Amino acid sequence: xxxxxxxxxxxxxxxxxxxxxxxxxxxxxxxxxxxxxxxxxxxxxxxxxxxxxxxxxxxxxxxxxxxxxxxxxxxxxxxxxxxxxxxxxxxxxxxxxxxxxxxxxxxxxxxxxxxxxxxxxxxxxxxxxxxxxxxxxxxxxxxxxxxxxxxxxxxxxxxxxxxxxxxxxxxxxxxxxxxxxxxxxxxxxxxxxxxxxxxxxxxxxxxxxxxxxxxxxxxxxxxxxxxxxxxxxxxxxxxxxxxxxxxxxxxxxxxxxxxxxxxxxxxxxxxxxxxxxxxxxxxxxxxxxxxxxxxxxxxxxxxxxxxxxxxxxxxxxxxxxxxxxxxxxxxxxxxxxxxxxxxxxxxxxxxxxxxxxxxxxxxxxxxxxxxxxxxxxxxxxxxxxxxxxxxxxxxxxxxxxxxxxxxxxxxxxxxxxxxxxxxxxxxxxxxxxxxxxxxxxxxxxxxxxxxxxxxxxxxxxxxxxxxxxxxxxxxxxxxxxxxxxxxxxxxxxxxxxxxxxxxxxxxxxxxxxxxxxxxxxxxxxxxxxxxxxxxxxxxxxxxxxxxxxxxxxxxxxxxxxxxxxxxxxxxxxxxxxxxxxxxxxxxxxxxxxxxxxxxxxxxxxxxxxxxxxxxxxxxxxxxxxxxxxxxxxxxxxxxxxxxxxxxxxxxxxxxxxxxxxxxxxxxxxxxxxxxxxxxxxxxxxxxxxxxxxxxxxxxxxxxxxxxxxxxxxxxxxxxxxxxxxxxxxxxxxxxxxxxxxxxxxxxxxxxxxxxxxxxxxxxxxxxxxxxxxxxx
Amino acid sequence: xxxxxxxxxxxxxxxxxxxxxxxxxxxxxxxxxxxxxxxxxxxxxxxxxxxxxxxxxxxxxxxxxxxxxxxxxxxxxxxxxxxxxxxxxxxxxxxxxxxxxxxxxxxxxxxxxxxxxxxxxxxxxxxxxxxxxxxxxxxxxxxxxxxxxxxxxxxxxxxxxxxxxxxxxxxxxxxxxxxxxxxxxxxxxxxxxxxxxxxxxxxxxxxxxxxxxxxxxxx
Numbered sequence: 001x002x003x004x005x006x007x008x009x010x011x012x013x014x015x016x017x018x019x020x021x022x023x024x025x026x027x028x029x030x031x032x033x034x035x036x037x038x039x040x041x042x043x044x045x046x047x048x049x050x051x052x053x054x055x056x057x058x059x060x061x062x063x064x065x066x067x068x069x070x071x072x073x074x075x076x077x078x079x080x081x082x083x084x085x086x087x088x089x090x091x092x093x094x095x096x097x098x099x100x101x102x103x104x105x106x107x108x109x110x111x112x113x114x115x116x117x118x119x120x121x122x123x124x125x126x127x128x129x130x131x132x133x134x135x136x137x138x139x140x141x142x143x144x145x146x147x148x149x150x151x152x153x154x155x156x157x158x159x160x161x162x163x164x165x166x167x168x169x170x171x172x173x174x175x176x177x178x179x180x181x182x183x184x185x186x187x188x189x190x191x192x193x194x195x196x197x198x199x200x201x202x203x204x205x206x207x208x209x210x211x212x213x214x215x216x217x218x219x220x221x222x223x224x225x226x227x228x229x230x231x232x233x234x235x236x237x238x239x240x241x242x243x244x245x246x247x248x249x250x251x252x253x254x255x256x257x258x259x260x261x262x263x264x265x266x267x268x269x270x271x272x273x274x275x276x277x278x279x280x281x282x283x284x285x286x287x288x289x290x291x292x293x294x295x296x297x298x299x300x301x302x303x304x305x306x307x308x309x310x311x312x313x314x315x316x317x318x319x320x321x322x323x324x325x326x327x328x329x330x331x332x333x334x335x336x337x338x339x340x341x342x343x344x345x346x347x348x349x350x351x352x353x354x355x356x357x358x359x360x361x362x363x364x365x366x367x368x369x370x371x372x373x374x375x376x377x378x379x380x381x382x383x384x385x386x387x388x389x390x391x392x393x394x395x396x397x398x399x400x401x402x403x404x405x406x407x408x409x410x411x412x413x414x415x416x417x418x419x420x421x422x423x424x425x426x427x428x429x430x431x432x433x434x435x436x437x438x439x440x441x442x443x444x445x446x447x448x449x450x451x452x453x454x455x456x457x458x459x460x461x462x463x464x465x466x467x468x469x470x471x472x473x474x475x476x477x478x479x480x481x482x483x484x485x486x487x488x489x490x491x492x493x494x495x496x497x498x499x500x501x502x503x504x505x506x507x508x509x510x511x512x513x514x515x516x517x518x519x520x521x522x523x524x525x526x527x528x529x530x531x532x533x534x535x536x537x538x539x540x541x542x543x544x545x546x547x548x549x550x551x552x553x554x555x556x557x558x559x560x561x562x563x564x565x566x567x568x569x570x571x572x573x574x575x576x577x578x579x580x581x582x583x584x585x586x587x588x589x590x591x592x593x594x595x596x597x598x599x600x601x602x603x604x605x606x607x608x609x610x611x612x613x614x615x616x617x618x619x620x621x622x623x624x625x626x627x628x629x630x631x632x633x634x635x636x637x638x639x640x641x642x643x644x645x646x647x648x649x650x651x652x653x654x655x656x657x658x659x660x661x662x663x664x665x666x667x668x669x670x671x672x673x674x675x676x677x678x679x680x681x682x683x684x685x686x687x688x689x690x691x692x693x694x695x696x697x698x699x700x701x702x703x704x705x706x707x708x709x710x711x712x713x714x715x716x717x718x719x720x721x722x723x724x725x726x727x728x729x730x731x732x733x734x735x736x737x738x739x740x741x742x743x744x745x746x747x748x749x750x751x752x753x754x755x756x757x758x759x760x761x762x763x764x765x766x767x768x769x770x771x772x773x774x775x776x
Numbered sequence: 777x778x779x780x781x782x783x784x785x786x787x788x789x790x791x792x793x794x795x796x797x798x799x800x801x802x803x804x805x806x807x808x809x810x811x812x813x814x815x816x817x818x819x820x821x822x823x824x825x826x827x828x829x830x831x832x833x834x835x836x837x838x839x840x841x842x843x844x845x846x847x848x849x850x851x852x853x854x855x856x857x858x859x860x861x862x863x864x865x866x867x868x869x870x871x872x873x874x875x876x877x878x879x880x881x882x883x884x885x886x887x888x889x890x891x892x893x894x895x896x897x898x899x900x901x902x903x904x905x906x907x908x909x910x911x912x913x914x915x916x917x918x919x920x921x922x923x924x925x926x927x928x929x930x931x932x933x934x935x936x937x938x939x940x941x942x943x944x945x946x947x948x949x950x951x952x953x954x955x956x957x958x959x960x961x962x963x964x965x966x967x968x969x970x971x972x973x974x975x976x977x978x979x980x981x982x983x984x985x986x987x988x989x990x991x992x993x994x995x
Binding site: 401407408418675677678679681685768773 | 811812815818820821840841844845847848849851853855859860861863864865868871872873875876877878880881882885904920921924
């Protein structure tokens, strides 16, 4: 065993470059694999994972405190089928002034009196500040990717005491908008008592009847309570449907990247390791001649490969975890995916799989050629490095020799065919690299178009209120005056007023958000996918998600109601929108339902060249009661484009490392040929051209195969992403494969090949001829 | 000329003058520096001190590209182990040397065929190195070395890997070449080869010239 270790150690020392390449490739591949597998895991069931981590309630129930006492409710928690329960908690509905919008809250919020963030059920994530423990303190429910800059501010409650924000906590289950200490809740006039239940596994069968089974379970455990004690309840399945839709949009895309990442990593590792063993055949022969048994020879080679592979794998797992954390935080950010922000991380099984899997792939890849060497007679193994061997692809070489191409180029074109197995593995890596680049380019183009759709419709949004030291400041101008003022400021070109009104649609239990628009540009940059925009009162345009979820189509008539008023309207168009509550109409229609409705914001389109920040400053100076905000970027677009870019770069680097390794091995194998070619007058530049050409051939072939695969991947994934959030993409957004784009992605294969080949090619060009030929 | 590899001195003040048309044999024990001397002349390596001047050109001062062009235009090199490219046919191996200079493929092949005829291996032109005998491989290597009509033909143990009959054939070939005016520098252990092919013998030991003799042509 000592001899095996010594020989392996000597081999590692002698092949420093190869050892470094193996370590580097396993490191990069493992890191890519950790991120890729982590993504697949995080994207596969983000809601379930986050929900389980917070021990979310399967049912949130509200009881009438006059009919069911706290003792009676505590008894329900001990009923069979209940795994755990939290409560009873006093729950109040609190009306807030309009300025609460600044805290991300609506005009009416649910406040629950709760002693702390933890407990057997619904462990909320207190990510900033502390829990409310005394009077006048409140903790707000806010996603952890938002800011905590409102900490310490006061929330004015018209019907109760002012509350100071002492903390921010995130509750995926949305059991409350805010929490106060139980003693404080009494001052907010609670009307119901909240109970949170988790049921045993048997009650959670995820089949179609789960909702019914959960409701049946609730009915059983509230049987003993007085009639009418249970006033409302909500199962977690409704919440899951709401919360998961944006994550569902990410899933196909993240899965595609994850699978590509794993495939590239495995291929490259197999290529590098098998190549290392094959190039050591001569050394194997010498070991045999020295008296090493075939088993010992295999052991030497497996040890030689395992040392850098295990090292690279261990470091790669660490690097992967370090990379994954900020990357996941970046991916799961914003109003859509941000609910999972704090709950996604690399699962333990991912680390276990990579730590065991990558060395296993290495050993398996090394085993096949090592066993071949095991069977090889010593004399043949020794001569493998120097004896003439039958050439490969001779017919092709002959044709190339007679071609008009410069000889360094024609020699390079023929090189990949001399080592078909190695070239095939390298080609596969390049193909996957090009597929990734193509897919990511298409995706980014669509997402950029989606994000940019209507971006030029307005550059500044002016909110019709502002806040100073936590107090609302009203605009000094009335609605029409303010509109005129904004129109008169330097740089203004168009002004469109917008009002949002909560109304009901006859026959539907769900609230509808009716957006009324008035002014120069009623479309406000929304993308119409069907029909037309409204021309007169009584016409509405609906978001695609609204139409799908309500089973409506363009041309249908619906009745909208607000209080005792009602309006019959016709849906004249569909626009791209994932908010399933949104309807857009003109000003007369919205004021017919709500005569006193005032705009909440004015969207201002500026003249070409005007500075949005300067306009915003001028508007604020003209009226301190408004909040002008230059339009920001689209976070979903930013997230997808950003993460796609990071993943693409990562996979491109791994694929380039595969090419790098192939060129290093080929150069090593062909040292004698290179020395000879230089001895008959081949210049260093010609050697570089020949070596780079040999990989450029694989790059070109990789593009030829990878581009259609990437396009196919795009065609499969992108419509599913849009469908997951009930979006219908207009054809111009999916028609991304134009000649310049295709030419661009086709050059990706060449870029990967040239990038990977350049360094070893230049090294090959600098080989000392006398030394190379002398070694023979 | 001096050549050092780290602590080791391979050539220690060697001075030689070789005239056009000369046939010089360099002899000496293993490791004495004779192959190093040949590498310096061929521009495969650079001297540590002194200079190598061929046709008025200081080889040691040339850039990497300049050295490549020098080897391409002025030098033909024959190795002990032939150094043919396994993936190319005999004819393509030979034509390659001309194609590197930009000669069109057809013209290069025509010139290679002439050499194959002259060297008596025309019938083996489409064979690949793996199926050629040692003598045939060395003839292909000679043809390749002559392809660009070099000023200097350098041979490093050209018969070292051949059986005696093939060795004799190669010796005859080198002799014939010299007789038609080809300058030849030959590194060998084989005194018989030296006496057959060379008119002058340079003896080297420990990196120094220890003797120079004029040789009488042998029968």
